[in-house]
Amino acid sequence: MKVIRDAIHGDIVLDEFALRIVDTPEFQRLRRITQLGLAYLAYPSARHTRFEHSLGTFWLAKKIAENNRDTVEGAVAYAALLHDLGHYPFSHTLEALYGSHEENTRRALKEGEIRDVIGERYSLKEFLSLLKHPIVSGDIDADRMDYLVRDAYYTGVAYGLVDLDRLIRNLRYDGEKLIIGQKGIMAAQSLLLARSMMYPTVYQHHVSRIASAMLIKAVELERIREKEVATMDEVDLIARLRGSERDEVRELVKAIDDRRLYKRIVYTNEEFKNVEELKKALEDEFNHLAILDYPPKPKFEEKNAFVEGGQRLSNVSPLVRSLVELKDTHWRWGVYAREDVREEVRQFVMDFLG
Amino acid sequence: MKVIRDAIHGDIVLDEFALRIVDTPEFQRLRRITQLGLAYLAYPSARHTRFEHSLGTFWLAKKIAENNRDTVEGAVAYAALLHDLGHYPFSHTLEALYGSHEENTRRALKEGEIRDVIGERYSLKEFLSLLKHPIVSGDIDADRMDYLVRDAYYTGVAYGLVDLDRLIRNLRYDGEKLIIGQKGIMAAQSLLLARSMMYPTVYQHHVSRIASAMLIKAVELERIREKEVATMDEVDLIARLRGSERDEVRELVKAIDDRRLYKRIVYTNEEFKNVEELKKALEDEFNHLAILDYPPKPKFEEKNAFVEGGQRLSNVSPLVRSLVELKDTHWRWGVYAREDVREEVRQFVMDFLG
Amino acid sequence: MKVIRDAIHGDIVLDEFALRIVDTPEFQRLRRITQLGLAYLAYPSARHTRFEHSLGTFWLAKKIAENNRDTVEGAVAYAALLHDLGHYPFSHTLEALYGSHEENTRRALKEGEIRDVIGERYSLKEFLSLLKHPIVSGDIDADRMDYLVRDAYYTGVAYGLVDLDRLIRNLRYDGEKLIIGQKGIMAAQSLLLARSMMYPTVYQHHVSRIASAMLIKAVELERIREKEVATMDEVDLIARLRGSERDEVRELVKAIDDRRLYKRIVYTNEEFKNVEELKKALEDEFNHLAILDYPPKPKFEEKNAFVEGGQRLSNVSPLVRSLVELKDTHWRWGVYAREDVREEVRQFVMDFLG
Amino acid sequence: MKVIRDAIHGDIVLDEFALRIVDTPEFQRLRRITQLGLAYLAYPSARHTRFEHSLGTFWLAKKIAENNRDTVEGAVAYAALLHDLGHYPFSHTLEALYGSHEENTRRALKEGEIRDVIGERYSLKEFLSLLKHPIVSGDIDADRMDYLVRDAYYTGVAYGLVDLDRLIRNLRYDGEKLIIGQKGIMAAQSLLLARSMMYPTVYQHHVSRIASAMLIKAVELERIREKEVATMDEVDLIARLRGSERDEVRELVKAIDDRRLYKRIVYTNEEFKNVEELKKALEDEFNHLAILDYPPKPKFEEKNAFVEGGQRLSNVSPLVRSLVELKDTHWRWGVYAREDVREEVRQFVMDFLG
Structure with a gap:
């Protein structure tokens, strides 16, 4: 048994099996995968990682499982612990x-030390199926409960209580x-509201979007x-990109490091059909200096x-119903360009759009 | 003017000159220098950086300066902003x-873009002297005010209020x-108490000490x-160490990444005279597998x-006086060794100590 | 100048004129008017008063005024300080x-010491008009900003951040x-969401509703x-009701003191037309033992x-728009009766409703 | 089973027997006994009561008991719940x-409904002995754990974390x-440090001291x-004092209500021998207009x-040792007088002290 101090949940207690999982190199790698990728360029203190988020998700899943001993197998908590094991560097970015x-x-x-540890207790098939358990992956799940509160805490944004x-x-x-009991409805509603406010404020912050588009472009050019x-990790x-043989790649990663971000030429919520054509045209004309981002x-x-x-829940909570209806509200697509070519790119896009 | 959201101080407002400082590559590098180095191996969520600590120190220094307009020049806040510019990777570790x-x-x-920005307003000599200003560097200074509260927030430890x-x-x-006014004495005392509790709990946590000793050894062997x-940054x-030609270096950095830390063979507060001799003897016998750490x-x-x-303050606050007297209480020195050679190292040290 | 420590806003600074207002017996009376009336029977720690809420409203109004020096006269903050001076015991209850x-x-x-203090600086007419200023009394005003955060803090409910x-x-x-700037929209929206969640959870909690109905009945019977x-205050x-010559009044106040609350016979959101008839019929039949509450x-x-x-705001925030549409969602009316006559009252109401 | 929301501990769960205790009129009376008496005249938001403190103490005692099932009987938690049942109005003041x-x-x-409820499960003797159990009444007990954190939360003072x-x-x-385990020592130390800082800042704040002395004088004169x-309750x-036949009593309670507090004539930490003589002399000369307070x-x-x-603990923690040694530091005695006679009282005391 080991106790780990967490800024969100206080003491998190790891049983022996959880500790064996945590002690694998594969799990320790999560210490070097930031939870919010490049969001720290908008929210400097958002430097938390998938490691502590995974511990927190485990802890909440374990509590839910303990309240439902008749119907939930304990292994669900270990699935929660491992649900993010495969995140790429900078989490969702890539x-x-x-x-x-x-x-x-x-x-x-299925590989490395983690496979052996899991294998001691569970069949792989059995364990993989638990990754889809509603406690791990649903609308009101341990994952979301942890990340909303945690992301709010670390960014300093006031929407995660x-x-x-x-x-x-x-x-x-x-x-x-x-199933949410009557006395939990308001809390569940506030979870979904928190998500709806974190989405535009943090997860889709334009600074994060632009920096992510630049990183994607660099990785794409590097053909990893x-x-x-x-x-x-x-x-x-980052070391690979800094050491690239391609000037464009090194230039892009240096611009991210120095926070010299591309500027928004287009940023709109109007849908657009010819995404691929515009993308191709921009690449042909501007190479890495202009990026189309259509999420x-x-x-x-x-x-x-x-x-x-x-x-x-949406039937009993009109607020949740309105969230379902309004899900597109904060969606945007954009074209970003390096500051020195912004005018050329603007003109080019206007010509293209006619 | 730019507003940056900080988890500790809420909105931090950067005036135009502060923003120009922040926008230099030299300052942006601080985003990639963690505040507490390897302490995250003991406190996983301690991933905050010198960047946000520098912003926080600026913000507090600015407030103190504004309360003392007759005696404090505004430039003190910029000195506070830059007081940690020269930190090495992993902060104090190296x-x-x-x-x-x-x-x-x-x-x-004196170099790069930051030199030019500073030079627009201040002579270098003038600016360097401000780094010693009591608001930036004293016992009750903006630096300490920020880091105690911030480090407690990010580690989740309850001693930083x-x-x-x-x-x-x-x-x-x-x-x-x-000079601390009568109504500020209790707050000043609590700042020093917080420091005295953060010291053993976080700053000198043995996990952090061991990992730091391993990193130092790796860097030493790599002869950077x-x-x-x-x-x-x-x-x-880390990329340099991972790519080292020396096996020992790659092995050490891998052990830190995987959190396979050396074990404590000696860990004591009894002073010891023959530090250099024991250090040499351990190196000769065990190379990088045993490390002496005498801080x-x-x-x-x-x-x-x-x-x-x-x-x-120590005259009016008996608690502060006792802090001054008790400063050595939590000091320890140690010998750490890789798990598989712990017994040999233990025997060797016992023989050495006679 | 005086500094008062507040649990919500930290140090509140009173200028000399604000302090003179606070020092009148009329303002000090607010220390003995609880902010949430009988809500403490549902949320035991909700014992905060109109006094600290008034200080908090003053403080926020002052900050808004300071940010708008060209258009807002400083007196607005004093109007904010006094906006709740006339609250009856248990605030909105009566x-x-x-x-x-x-x-x-x-x-x-217009009376007492407060009249004299105000009169030193302002004409009464002028001052009264400031009570309607949007900073004091609007949809996004200092009053609401203070009470939502404060009521959440003291009840321990998680919806007031x-x-x-x-x-x-x-x-x-x-x-x-x-006018709310672009960067304040999300915060304004979260204020209105907080209100919409505090409303059913705290302000209209059925325990508070029942106890309030009992207190109203007692005061009514006492013909104050x-x-x-x-x-x-x-x-x-309470002393008056405890010392009443009428048994029913003493009985009602004792039941509130002992938290022996009436039970819900009817509690529904279906509108009802014959409120006055049912009320009269219940009074005739059950006197003070059954109460109709139609807010x-x-x-x-x-x-x-x-x-x-x-x-x-509702045009740019779909969530706020849904709040406007959904305002009736949590409205309820009820009939409450003393436990020992609940069956008789239930039968009576059923007969009445046919 | 009933869940009560508490601002400090979140959800407090009352088992059936605890709920029966809470539902007695004797326990409900604690809702009308403020935790910190007249401290709200210095810290306006300190309006919390013995009721919620008792619930919190129960909750913490229950947790400690659950961690020590072999050695602690569950009844200890009920003793914790009732440990403050006999507090007088304004708690320690009288x-x-x-x-x-x-x-x-x-x-x-031994009286009323509470006697009957306790008697169903426990002998009176047995139950009374539990009030002295170290979990209820010691140096590191559930009582103190609750009140320090709670009092800090409600006053807004930053020393209770x-x-x-x-x-x-x-x-x-x-x-x-x-017995405190190694990993709890720092937390235990911080509890005692918090107490040492709350003592002068809140519990012995001079405003509270003066108002308390005035209330004691009023009650004394009223010969209750x-x-x-x-x-x-x-x-x-207060109703009794307001309705007193004695002018002095009504005057004193009105002065407390209006926060027109006596002024400090003497306020010193120098010990004084002739307390009773000076007290008598002041009474003879000034009646209720001057009060000696020698705690x-x-x-x-x-x-x-x-x-x-x-x-x-004091052996392993030098800070705790210094707390033990320094316990008198903030002790003061005083003479307070109504503002209009302060000069006469000052002269009288000087003459008396020679």
Whole structure:
């Protein structure tokens, strides 16, 4: 048994098996994967990592599991601990190139020391299936409970106060889905509201978006294969880019380091059809000096948040319903360019758009 | 004017000149120098950096200066902003090899973009002298006010609650020294108490001590010159060590990454005379597998904390007096060894100590 | 100048004139008027008073005024300080009998020591008009900013975290209305969301509703005139009820003291037309043992929250728009009865409703 | 089972027996006994009561008991819940007249509904003995843990941050005394430091001292018998004083209500022998217009705080040792007088002291 001090949850107690997981090199790598990627360029203190988020998710999942001993196997907490094992450097940033980290998590669990540790107690198939358990991956899950409160704490943004005690006390698992008790509805609602406010304020902050687009471009130009990036940490990746043979790559990573970020030429919530054409045209004309960033629409499906009595949360909470309806509100796409060519790029885009 | 959100002080407002300083590559490098070095191996969430600490120190110094417009020039806040510019990667860790970062700060101010920015308004000599101003560098200074509260917040340790508002409101600068008003004494005392509790709990935590000793050994073996390390960030340093031609160096940095730390063979507060001899003997016998760590005694001089009326703070606060007397309490020296050779090292040290 | 420590805002600084106001017996009376009336029967720690809320409102109004020196006269802060002077014992509770406290505030300002203090600097007419200033009384005003954060802090409920610094920094007064800057929109939205969650959780908690209905009944039966109650504090009122010649009154106040509250017979959000008839019938049949509580619908008009550019906040924030639409969601009316007659009352009401 | 929201501990869960205790009129009376008496005249927001402090003490005692199931009977938590049942109005204030509340607690447990509830499960003798259990009444006990953190929270003073989780996790009861584990020493030390700073800042604040002396004088002049005051709440007491037949009593209570406090004529830490003579002389000359306040020296015995291994806490913590030695530092005695006679009183005291 080991006690780890966490700024969010106080003392987190690791049982012996959890400690064995944490002690693998694969898990320790998460100490070098920042939770919010390049968001620290907008919120300097957002330097927390997937490591402490994973510990926090474990801790909350364990509490939920303990309140539901009849229906939840203890292994769910270990799945929660490992749910982010496959994150690439800078977390979600590079998923635009390499796909969701979830596939990489599944791959990572099949290799190295972590495979052996898991294998002592669980079959791989059994364990992988737990990654989809509603306590680990749902609308009101341990993952989200931890990251909203944690991200708010570290950024210093005032939108992450969620009554986790009250919420966890009022979650029941019926063998299939998590059900929110009457006295937990307000806390669940505030969790979803917190998410909706963190989304534009932090997760989609334009500074983070621009820096991420620059990093993606650098990695793309460096042609790092998925297989390589899958086990890199942030030191590996940045060192690789700094040492690139390509001038554009070194220039991009230096600009991120120095926070000399590209400027917004386009930044709008109007949908646009010819994304690929414009992207190609910009590349042909400006190479790495102009970047098109057209992210997918945010998902806000609230598909498995149920309330005692059988209704969906959105049925009993008009505020949650409005969140579902309004999910696109803060979505934007953009074109960013290095400061010295902003006028040329602006003209080019205007000509293209006609 | 720019507003930066900080988790400790809320909105920090940068005036135009402060913003120009912050925008230099030299200052941006501080984003990649962690405030507490390897302490994150004991406190996972301690990932904050010298960048946000520097902003916080600026902000507090500015408030103190504004309360003392007759006696304090505004430039003191810019000196506070830059007081840590010369920190090496992992902050204090490598000072055992390269000396205090303060000399490096002075050097750094004479070079690059930052020199030009400073030079627009101040002579170098004038500016360097402000680094010694009691608001920047004293017993009750903006630096300490910021780091105690910040380090407690990020580690999650409960010893950093200091009433900064009350303290700052009651600080007067008489042209020579900072003087604590009657109503600020309790807050000043609590600042020094917080420091005395943070010292053993965080700053001298044995996990941090061991990992630091391992990093120092790796850097020493890699023979990185002071000139090189002076401008490195943590990516540079770790990448360099990972890519070393020496097996021992790669092995040490891998052990830190994997948190496979050396074990304590000796850990005691009894003074020891033959440090150099034992160190040499251990190196000859065990090379990098055993490390002697004999840190200097902590300073707690409380030399310039004065109270309204002319007395020292230690004269009016018996608790502070006892802090001065007890400064050595938590000092320890140690010998650490890789787990597989711990018994050999133990035997060797016992033989040496006779 | 005097500094008062406040749990919400830290040090509140009173200038000499503010201090003279605070030092009047009329203002000191607010120390004995609880902010949330009988809510402490649901949230035991909600014992804060109109006194500290008034200081907090003053402090926030002063900050907003200081950021808008060209358009806001300093006297607004004193109006904020005095905006709740006329509250009856247990704050809003007795307004059902005596009308809004606002009229009583205006009356109180014309009498006693407070009249003389105000009169030294301002004409009464001038001062009374400031009570309607948008900084004191609007949708995003100093009053609401203070009470939401304060009520959350004292009840321990997790819905009151509002970024007041950010909001205040981004409020501009154009001589007619308060305008929220772009960077303050999210903070303003979170203020209104906090209110919408505090409303059902705290302000309309059924325990508080029932106890309030019992107190209103006791005061009604005791036939205390408005003129008398207007200057009473909570000691006066409770002592009066305890010493009543009427058994029913003494019984009601004892039941509140012992927290032996009436039970809910009806509690529904379906509107009901024959309120007065049912009320009369219940009184005739059960005297003080059954109480009908039919509160007015909550107001959520958001009539004067404007955003930079001229739009209403509800136009730019879909969440705020949904709040406006959903204002009735948590409204309920009820019939409460003493435990021993609950069955008789239930039958009676069912017969009445047919 | 019932859940009560507390601002300090979050959700407090009352089991059925605890709930029966809480539901007695005797326990509900604690809602009307403020925790810090007249300290709200210095710290306006200090309006919390013995009721919520008692719930908090119960909750912490229960946690300690659960960690020590082999050695601690569950009833200890109920003793913790009831440890303050006998507090007089304004808590410690009137103990100068009526003796410690502890005797009154023992008496109160023998009467009324509470006697019947206790009697269902425990013999009176057995229960009374639990009031002396180290978990309820020691140097590091649940009572102190709760009140320090709570009093700091409600006053807004920054000296009450104690790591209760860490401390409670490291407390072991050996059947005789509470023993602090190695990892709890720093938390225990910070508890005692917090107490030492709360003492002068809050508990012995001169405003509270003066107002208390005035209230004691009023009660003394009103000649309320111990038997009467023993079951009064604060409404009863203040109403009684306001309705007194004696002008002096009404004048004193009005002065407290209006915060027109007596001024300090003497306020010193020099011991004084002829207390009774001066007191008598002042009474003869000035009646209720001058008051002598000579409190007992504070106790700081640290008599039963033991550390793993058998040592006293003061032996392993030099800071705690210095607290023991310095316990008198903030002790003061005073003479206070109504503002209009301060000069006469000053002259009189000077003549008396020669």
